[in-house]
Amino acid sequence: MKPALVRVEDLTVRFEARERVVHAVNGVDLALAEGETLGLLGESGSGKSVTLRSLMRLLPPRRARIGGRILFAGEDVLAMDARRLEDHRGRSVAMVFQEPMLAFDPVFTIGEQIAETVRRHEGVDRAGARRRALEMLERVRIPGAARRLDAYPHEMSGGMRQRAMIALALSCRPRLLLADEPTTALDATVQIQILLLLRELQAELGMAMIFVTHDIGVAVETSDRIAVMYAGRVVEEGTARDVVRTPRHPYTAGLLASRARGAPRGTRLDAIPGAPPDLARLPAGCAFAPRCAQAMAECGEAVPPPRALGGGHAARCLRAEGSHAA
Numbered sequence: 001m002k003p004a005l006v007r008v009e010d011l012t013v014r015f016e017a018r019e020r021v022v023h024a025v026n027g028v029d030l031a032l033a034e035g036e037t038l039g040l041l042g043e044s045g046s047g048k049s050v051t052l053r054s055l056m057r058l059l060p061p062r063r064a065r066i067g068g069r070i071l072f073a074g075e076d077v078l079a080m081d082a083r084r085l086e087d088h089r090g091r092s093v094a095m096v097f098q099e100p101m102l103a104f105d106p107v108f109t110i111g112e113q114i115a116e117t118v119r120r121h122e123g124v125d126r127a128g129a130r131r132r133a134l135e136m137l138e139r140v141r142i143p144g145a146a147r148r149l150d151a152y153p154h155e156m157s158g159g160m161r162q163r164a165m166i167a168l169a170l171s172c173r174p175r176l177l178l179a180d181e182p183t184t185a186l187d188a189t190v191q192i193q194i195l196l197l198l199r200e201l202q203a204e205l206g207m208a209m210i211f212v213t214h215d216i217g218v219a220v221e222t223s224d225r226i227a228v229m230y231a232g233r234v235v236e237e238g239t240a241r242d243v244v245r246t247p248r249h250p251y252t253a254g255l256l257a258s259r260a261r262g263a264p265r266g267t268r269l270d271a272i273p274g275a276p277p278d279l280a281r282l283p284a285g286c287a288f289a290p291r292c293a294q295a296m297a298e299c300g301e302a303v304p305p306p307r308a309l310g311g312g313h314a315a316r317c318l319r320a321e322g323s324h325a326a
Helices: 048-054 082-091 110-122 126-139 158-170 188-205 216-222 240-245 250-257
Strands: 004-016 021-033 037-041 064-072 093-096 176-180 208-213 225-230 233-239 307-310 313-315
Touching: 004 048, 004 208, 021 048, 021 208, 021 233, 037 048, 037 216, 048 176, 048 208, 082 093, 082 110, 093 158, 110 126, 110 158, 126 158, 158 188, 176 188, 188 208, 188 216, 208 216, 216 240, 225 240, 225 250, 233 240, 233 250
Parallel strands: 037 208, 037 225, 093 176, 176 208
Antiparallel strands: 004 021, 004 064, 225 233, 233 313, 307 313
């Protein structure tokens, strides 16, 4: 087994307001090897994006309280000072955001923003940085790349902006790419193009990737392993094949059963009843128990520990030994 490039140990994130504390992430453990892709899967509010942003310490420091350890190549990201963190972002780890229009500065051209990143981290001159920017736009297959260098973000379509965002993120050849639902705002055809592009670039550059999504199909297509999150915890983790074919947590099985794929036309989809818990008032036991048809009295007493099921497959469920395949 390859050594871990990224290791997350007992990660917790709390957002503190005047009258309430939101427990967004509650003891997450993850590991990722060089060149591997991990998919973070779950409903909105499950803690996926907060976990991802914690890896680069992008959460607001005045409101967010982060605990645990985030190790990148053996170095604790949470212990980095401001200067070291600036060097780490972009150079070692980069992120592709869901909405590139909010990530790009509207008053600078695409080329200027990519070139600035290259100059900051690699110390090349303006001409060299502009050449790298052009190279990256060509690599992500933006038509008329030389002309697009001098385009502003609003002058590009959503799909082209997302390609430019990928070019920006990869401009300094990071070892880890964080992708926060990068295809959600795009139409289906463009989504497929972006997913294929990310897979090709990952193989070409040999980088690791963590891909956040609520779409099971996207997770399977992009990921070597999948971690399913619910109420700020990883409730199931394993290879993409194992998690999809033999889900061992009722929540994972519920997500799989709710897909339209393969269902006859006019068939009512199976929906998970109820709603996710209030993260400011989490129950004492399994957070999914109030929505689970298989819940037992013991489920409400304490949070189940992860149960190893072999082959790197694990689930936080008292019934984890049996398959919950739909």
